[in-house]
Amino acid sequence: MPSTTAPQKTAAARREQRRVVAATTIGTAIEWYDYFLYAAAAGLVFNQLMFSPLGTGGATIVAFLTVGLSFLFRPFGAFLAGHFGDRYGRRVVLMVTLFAMGGATALIGLLPTYETVGILAPIxxxxxxxxxxxxxxxxxxxxxxxxxxxxxxxxxxxxxxxxQVGVPAGLLLSSGILALMNVIAPGDAFLEWGWRVPFLLSIVLVFIGYFIRMGVDESPVFAQIAQRKGTTANPVKTLFGKYTPLVITAALLFAGQNTVGYMTTGGYIQNYATNPEGLAMERGPVLLAVTFSAATWMFFTLLAGWVSDHIGRRNTYLIGYIALGIGAAALFPLVNTGSLAILYVALILLTVGLGLTYGQQAATYAELFPASIRFSGVSITYAIGSIVGGAFAPSIAAALVEATGTTTSVTIYLLTMVTVGLIAAVLLRDRTGIPLGPDHEEIQSKGHFTFGQNRTEKISAK
Structure with a gap:
């Protein structure tokens, strides 16, 4: 009996691990499909249908500001999710966020326009x-x-x-469906009704995500914490009371990547390339180029996760940020040629660095924070990094071009944020392999930086 029980348990554990990866990847892709769909529509649709009285330039800037506005509420969502996730589990929070995101997205597809109801529409x-x-x-x-x-x-x-792959997958899905609707409802039909279909499709995707996530077990780390009744009464207070420098540094580690990523996920390149007063490229081919680049971003994201298990998270970040700097420097000089083929080259080159600074982020953040406050630490740090980085990147880019008349200023902005992310990667210690369970909170709570105390301490999973 013992000789067959152990292999059976191992096989069952592996099946559960595969289910978890599938469920989190698909569920995240659905959530980010909703999020990126709005960002793309902001520069292609909402600037015209919701903010038209502001004029072409003003409407585009305000439309992108609404993309960034939601980031200001991410910390609130992260505080709530972190508090309840550290006290009641990871799984229940994921169900709530899935329905909230999907419901809001579907309702956007039903909204009247400014022409119909006036200022109530943008509100x-x-x-x-x-x-x-x-x-x-x-x-x-x-x-x-x-x-x-x-x-x-x-x-x-x-x-x-x-x-992590679920994020570019959401971009691929949203851009792909918008490109498809551009074919089904070309020209004015896209603005009249075609843009609504991808938003309404979110209802179907939410139920798919729900049934997938229903079959996943709770995190084994949280199960141990709950069994021992070791949940923290106020994890957010503990997080900021003890780990504020870590939160800030880790947020900046993400901010550099996020700023550059939001040139496409935030809809800026789509708007910039198709602007009739600028490059005036066709909407459909540009959306297809973004869709294709999302596929290459997925590949390099997966590669980064795998590579980081072999050379460490920190080394992968350092390589990734160098690649991202090259991609950011080349982006607008290539896009400004107005060539569709070179647009593909620019976006694909950008995805190399985007993937190599993103695939390892989940493991990196999980290894930074103690088990009892990990959900709060990971969620809040990510939210702050999103605000500093991607939140207003499209709006800043649009304002810089409006003020200077050139994309050189945008390139300088992107390279500045890449440098910030690279510095953060240098400051943070590599904690690859640190034990994650509640029995190891002492080692989890120290040795985060490459300077100061514990700088020579070796982190071991043993």
């Missing part, structure tokens, strides 16, 4: 975008912790890259 749009922001603030932390805390110690980067 309702902004309210629904805020709900999306609150939901996004809690989604990512729960998804990555389920994946990483289920993973074998030597495969956390690979397992954690699953929900």
């Amino acid at each position: 309702l749009l902004i309210l629904l975008r805020i709900i999306q922001g609150i939901s996004a603030g809690g989604e990512w932390g729960g998804a990555v912790l389920l994946a990483v805390e289920h993973a074998p110690d030597n495969k956390r980067g690979l397992f954690g890259s699953g929900p």
